[in-house]
Amino acid sequence: MIEEKYGISMGFGAIVDAEDFRPWLHDARINGEIGDFYWGRYRKLLNLKGLPKSVIDATDEVTDRVLDRLGDPRNLSPWSRRGMVVGHVQSGKTANYTGLICKAADAGYRLIVVIAGIHNNLRNQTQARIDEGFIGRDTGRLAHANKAQRQKIIGVGRFGDSQFPVSLTNTIKDFNKDTATSNTSQIGQYNVPVVLVIKKNSSTLKNLLEWLEEHSATGATKMVSQPMLLIDDEADNASINTAYARDEVTRINGQLRQLLSMFHRSCYVGYTATPFANIFIDPDTDDDALKQDLFPRHFIIGLDAPSNYFGAQKVFLDARERHVRLIDDNEDILPMKHKIDHPVDVLPESLIRAVRAFVVARAIRNARGQQGAHASMLINASRFTDVQGRLRSRVADVVDRIRAAVAVDGAKGHAALRSPEIAALHAVWKSEFTEAEGADWPAVQARLHEVLVAARVVEVNASKRSQPLDYDQGGEHGVTVIAVGGFSLSRGLTLEGLTISYFLRNSMMYDTLMQMGRWFGYRPGYEDLCRVWIPADGVGWYAHIHEAMDDLQTQLKRMELAKATPEQFGLAVRSHPESLIVTARNKMGTGKEFPMKVSLEEKLVETTRIVAEEGLMRRNFAAGEALLQDLVSDGLAFEKRSRGHLVNGVAVGRIDAFLRTFRTDPANVPADLLTDPKLIRDYIAARADSELRLWDVFIASSTGKEFDPVAFGHLDLVPYGRSVDPRDFAKGVLTISGTSRRVGSAEDEREGLTDDQIAAAENAFRRDRPEAKPKSTINPSYYRSVEGRRPLLILRLVRPKVEDADGKTVYGKDILAWGLSFPSSKIAGGTVEYIVNTIRMREMFGDEEIEEEARGDTD
Incomplete structure (x- = not known):
């Protein structure tokens, strides 16, 4: 009935297991050996947030499947597990691994480490999610000296406060050895789980490794006896060994492997929406010197997105005319390729129009009674922080002009249209939103003042000018923010209520483009208002990438049916004919000539x-x-x-x-x-x-x-x-x-194809994609795989x-x-070897933007 009422459903995804998988969770539950205190609280929170029962049930089932493939914490023999969970960009991976953390704590895991991206804003945001969904207290308040402020109960804490986990990090500070030592001497001394949410940073990891060695490692081997779960969010970013030689390891990759090797019993679970780089990890790098690399040798699980997911299928295929607007006026003002000192004296008209669309869309949302919800606009048009700063200033000027015009003329009814700025807003409303529910112009105009009073334009990047996206400050009116940035806006960071996006980037790497797609996610009550401004080439790339990702999930399902192993799945992805551009070149092994097996x-x-x-x-x-x-x-x-x-x-x-x-x-x-x-x-x-x-x-x-x-x-x-x-x-x-x-x-x-072959292909598509609409275009891969083709x-x-x-x-x-x-x-191998070198890659696909961004002048 819930599904019928809300029209929202969620599948369980596919699983590819190692041959030695032995389930343990079912028997442990029946025997009463593990409880559900932490998961029970979290389930109540999800229900309180209004998630449909079908989605909560699917999350319950999927997290059980992941936990069952981790090591049994009651097993005192040494063990190590490596796995990967493949979701969709902005589809709820954090909610999924928060549920996994709760269940792992119920099962007996005593140290849980969450590695949350390479930027402070993402780490802080993830810490807040863990506070709400697992810890139950505001760790930022706990960091204050005033004891009266230290007991703010939030989230799951309202459903049971007898077993608060110990957090060695908080929403203000990352892991610090001195702070951790003052809180605890050994992990094993606690009867509750110890959790850390840390940045993917070599200094932070170094501090953690030293602290564990000093305070928790015991015996001649200097290892930790308590079972540890390591969750690597955005696992394809910075975790991969990008060193060119087999006997070289990049620092973060080596530290993650060292961290896992310090525990007699450890699990690594990488969460990502773009797993291509992870599949290129060499599964054979497990000698003593390098420890064991992060290849997901034990399991790979694909997460199905709920049917209300606002993803690439909907944005760039099913409803492209509604949601996509093309940028074709930037080259003389803000060309795709520009230098760090590029001036921004004026803005492309398309960007000004996008800002106006955001103001109007926010006004419509307020008219719909959504004024208490957050609303965001994303502007990602340069990789340079200096250029981002200039863009922010010019966008702020546009907002100031609109604000001043509304303050003077906004209450004049129809006469307000004599103001050029208000007339421009009206023109955007007329072309974009006249068919939107509750969006007649008088209702929009009446809300413009409150929108513009609240609207802020901020930079989100690595510069000193950067401002945090603090959605807690909105109060009863919610936050209205235009965020200008680059790479900081491109990984993991959630822009609450993202409505309008302006994206002017030219990376051709699949994982980079998908992660930059912050507009994917859930848009309840305002999906019809969402717009994405993007160059025409970008539309084609995103539609193409969607097919590649769709193909990946289909392969997972097929390999699950064939009882294939993760190593076999890795080979299948690595021989995908477009694997050469799915990820940044330095994540693919040697920088010299190398053979690619292409199927x-x-x-x-x-x-x-x-x-x-x-x-x-x-x-x-x-x-x-x-x-x-x-x-x-x-x-x-x-x-x-x-x-x-x-x-x-x-x-x-x-x-x-x-x-x-x-x-x-x-x-x-x-x-x-x-x-x-x-x-x-x-x-x-x-x-x-x-x-x-x-x-x-x-x-x-x-x-x-x-x-x-x-x-x-x-x-x-x-x-x-x-x-x-x-x-x-x-x-x-x-x-x-x-x-x-x-x-x-x-x-x-x-x-x-015969009529029977066409019917068989379309039936297979409907079986694998039950969420697809009846008139959805059949993925042509199903025509290729039909018997007798x-x-x-x-x-x-x-x-x-x-x-x-x-x-x-x-x-x-x-x-x-x-x-x-x-x-x-059916021919064994099914691949052709192809030699590609760095120069050839650059000729075909251009410079690697991600590598350029790491040089210091970029975000």
Whole structure:
């Protein structure tokens, strides 16, 4: 009934276990050997917060599954466990591991360490969450000397205060050896759990290691006997061993391994929404000198997001027109690439419009009775803190102008529209929010004054100007804040009530982009008001990344059914054809040339980047027309379809000849990695006598009315209009951009399948994605994995288009593009080895922004 009332549900996710997994939790509960004091309190808190029963039950089940895979704290023999929990950005991972902490404490774990990111603001925020959900007291108050102030009961403390955990950190200060020593001499002397929430910082970890060695390590081995749970939040950030040689270890990675090795019984659980870097950890680095690395060798658990999760599927696919606004006016004012001394004298009009949208959206929320809730805007437009400071000043100027106008004219009814600033707010309301519930203009105008009185513009970064995002100060009216920052806004930090986002960054690393997506999360009662301003290329990247993440979760579910191990799952992810860009280059091992094993199994490869060299384009056209002539010579039928022509049963030799002739680039211009003909032809050659012997060829023709048909061989085809990157276009390189980097659509990959095969693929998708809406686009990977699927070559003509300086659309010459849809493979290994070096990576994907940010001038 709860689910029916709220329409919110949550699945249990998938689990990949090591072969030696032996459950213990069920029997321990039945035998009465562990209690539920801490979890019982936390469950009551979740219920008090209004979470649907289905979501609380799912959290209960998932945290049981994680705990069952940790070591049994009643087992006194030495043991060590390594695992990873894969969630979604801003989907409730903190709530999940808070529940795990509660259950681990009930089971008998006596030291719990939470490592919460690399910035103070994130550590403080996480400490506050642990205070509320596990400790039950405000640790910031406990830090005061005045005893009258030291007993502020919060959160779970209201449901039972007999067993308060001991916290050696608080919301004000990170771990400190002297403070810890004054509180306790040995962990084992306490009958309640000891918890620390620390920053992922080498000095902090050094202090903790020294303190444990001095006060809790015993015996000849100088190890700690109490069981320890280490939770690594944002586990892909700074925890990974990025040293290039196998016998070198980065400092934080080595300290985490040293910390785990100090305990006879220890568990490591990494929580992340972007696990790609973790999968690149070498599972064999477990010699005595390096201890055991953090590869999740014992379990990997995927968390399903609740059905009300506001994620990439909803923002960039299902409701893109509602939520996404394109930034296309920044290059002359705030170019994507700029230096630390770049001036910010004016703001792009798109940013000013986004600020106005935030003011109007907050007014609508207040009109809906949400004035007590928080509302935030995010502006992430530069990696340099100095530039962020200038941006903050200019944005504050905009807010001040609006505030002054509303103070003078806001109460004048319709006459207020004579004010240019109020008229501009009205124009934004008219174009963005007229259909929103409770959003008529008089109601909005009546709320503008209270919004602007409360509104603050703050910097959130590593500079001295930075201000904390203190959402406790809002009181009955909530906080209204515009946060300007960079990397500090990009990992783990939650912006409460995030409504409007302005994102102008160009990292092409999957994990960086996903973590920067602070707009993902839950937006109860105001989801319809949320907007994301982003460059067109970014929209395509996020849609593409969503598919990669969706594929990862699907792989987890499939490998769970196949009873695969984490090592096998790691190999599958590492051989994903786009693994080379999923994470920062320095998280992937050696900086010299190295072999990557790339699998094309169940993958789609498309030509999204082609050099528009006249001779090259003629050669490619000739290759395509020659293929069609060969098919005619072979006596194969061209079946007319609603969206083109289909040819069945094409010999692999014809496909190989086409790929051998087709070229995406001259020798001196780097092409996309996946369209490298050697890689593809090697993969095909290994299967040419078996599963890739016969192909289907689909010659696609656009169903749009934008262009007239053109001759291609003996066929007439309508070209597909596709936006291309104007910067590359000026250099004679056609890079597909716009709102999708894909040349074709998911329906293309249905071609060649029978009705029964299509039904089987769609049923599998519904089974794996029960939360998907009935009309959701089927992930095309399901068409590739269906039984009996033949490989598919898709040909189409693409007419590139860009806007000139006057905003008019300019078309280039038609080019031939192709896509290859590969089915499942039963051939052992299923990979092709590919050599990539640092220079090649930089040519293909640009500079690594994360590394630049670590140099000191950046946030």
